[in-house]
Amino acid sequence: MDLKLKIWRQKNASDKGKMVNYDMKNVSPDMSFLEMLDVLNNELIEKGEEPVAFDHDCREGICGMCSLQINGRPHGPDTAITTCQLHMRKFKDGDTIYIEPFRSKAFPVIKDLIVDRSSFDRIQHAGGYISVNTSGNTQDANAIPVNKDDADKAFDAATCIGCGACVAACKNSSAMLFVSAKVSQFALLPQGQIERKTRAENMVAQMDAEGFGACTNTGACAAECPKEISLTNIARLNREFLKSKFG
Amino acid sequence: MSWFSRTFSSSVGRKFAMALSALFLIIFLLQHATINFLSVISADAFNEASHFMGTNPLVQFLMQPILIFAVVFHFIMGFVLEAKNRASRPIKYFKKDTGNATWVSQNMIYSGLVILAFLALHFIDFWIPEMDYKYVQQLPEDPDRYYEELVHKFQSPLRTGVYVISFVLLGLHLWHGFQSSIQSVGINNRFTPGFKKVTEAFAVVIPFVFILIAVFHFFNH
The missing domain is CATH 3.10.20.30 (Beta-grasp domain)
Structure with missing residues (x-):
């Protein structure tokens, strides 16, 4: 053609x-x-x-x-x-x-068509990690019970590949779907509890500092996400952020 | 930076505050529509309810200032967020497909601006004369004046038309705004799809009641 x-x-x-x-x-x-x-x-x-x-x-x-x-x-x-x-x-x-x-x-x-998406890396650096003792006495992850429903939701969130389609689709170029996926995958698992209180706060602060817009819940991001990350993650990010401030 | 500044200078914190003011205004709309609908059923009932709202010190000196604050805050925060959101994409796309996002959700600023213009008219029509009556001229309270004042305003086809159009835009604003505010306060669970239907029904019924009141008094007098 x-x-x-x-x-x-x-x-x-x-x-x-x-x-x-x-x-x-x-x-x-x-x-x-x-x-x-x-x-x-x-x-x-x-x-x-x-x-x-x-x-x-x-x-x-x-x-x-x-x-x-x-x-x-x-x-x-x-x-x-x-x-x-x-x-x-x-x-x-x-x-x-x-x-x-x-x-x-x-x-x-x-x-041309190449954009610098390192702002996503800096958001990850601000809180998208967990603290694990790797000194030789690390607990076997399989020995920590995780609710099946939570495990499924965490895995769904973890499928985010950080491509930036959510930002590109959003009229506000908001990165909330990306950040919410990264926060959710840890917030739902026992391993993510150590930094839970500061993770959402720090990642949202970095997201704002990078110049992304605010989420107005249009749903355009989730519709275009190649990994079908759900809007429920954004609500969870809002909860995590509010808990870090008011909890 | 203080806890307050860090919380409410963040995009999530601002959206939370925006949502709280929206939910307060939604409750106010329900109360306003209910009392105004009494004017269609009974002039006496409307006068009695309006007299209570107009003279009760709790309503006048606590709820009314909170309402004014919520309205002003909602508009200012809406403009602040809109300005920041627009700045987040300095170079626009040549071709943009909004995908599954509704026109309403993408254009809340425009429906909001129409509502702001309507509120200016509404204040000129009702609130400013009310303040003048009570606090400037300090005229004696007449419990039976409210119905006549309401009916008098809807004699004009132009004003009635403007009110009807504004209420349609209010409905569109509520269609997205109500469900969006629930998401912004962090609620999205198995009840959300069902509750979304409730918010959409609210966005249709409340503006319809206001339109009904305006049109009823226009044709009835």
Whole structure:
């Protein structure tokens, strides 16, 4: 199929950037979206032009590295997948596809479609960890009883790959779904209790310092999350934060 | 930074405060709609309830200042949050698909601005004349004046129309705002889907009652 691509091109972080049009011919519907961009880049290199820079790594939907706002949606026009899992059969011959970087003050563009998501790392550093004694007498985790319901909820939260689709989808570019998943996976388990009181407080403080917006509960984040992280986690984060302040 | 500053300068703390003011205003709306609906049933009952609300010291000097504070706080905090949220995405998307998010949830600031404009009209219509009557001119209390004052305001088709449109926007604001405030105070459990239906019913019924009152008095007199 033939496609018209409108891709955000930006030389570096200080460049203003603009949308550039590209025509793609004979695109196979069986290609992944990233493979289609690989083909475009080969064509650009052959023409002596600068290839389009975009993030990717595992191409299996588990690393959280790929991003892209495709036709206005993070990871494109499908649910519960990452961009690397998106295939060209989701588009029609003659379609125009807008490809933009995830937009947020806290995700500055480095080049073209690559954004700096290290703000997520700094939020993790602020509280997304547990203290475990590793001096040789560590208790076997399997010896600590965990309620099945709590274990399931914690595991669901832990499936967050930190891709930033929640931020990209939210009209406020709020990181609440990401932070709530990271807080929930520990708050629900015995191992996470030691830092429980300070975790939500510190991670929310870092989230605000990074410049993310506030959650207005529109639900756009959960709808676009490739790992289907639930909004119930945001309510839990609110509870954890309020408990740390009023508890 | 003090505990208070750290709590209420954070996005989660501000949303919590916003939600508390919203829940207080939701309770107020229920009470306001109930008393006003008496005007459709009985002029005497409406006068009696209004006289009680207008002269009871607890209502006048405790609840009314709290209500004014909640209204002002809700609007100011709404603007503060909106400004911060807009600043969090300085470069907008060329193409944006709002996905499953409702138009209402994405545009609370606009429904809120219409309600703010309506409140200005509402204060000019009722609250300022009431304050003037009681505290500036200090006229003797007349327990039977309230019904006539209410009915008189709805003689104008323009004012009635503005009220009806404003109540529709109030309904849209409540549609998202009520359920959002529950989430913001940290409640989302197995009862939430059922309670969401209650909040949506509230968002329809309360504005409908206000519209009914305005239209009833417009056509009845």
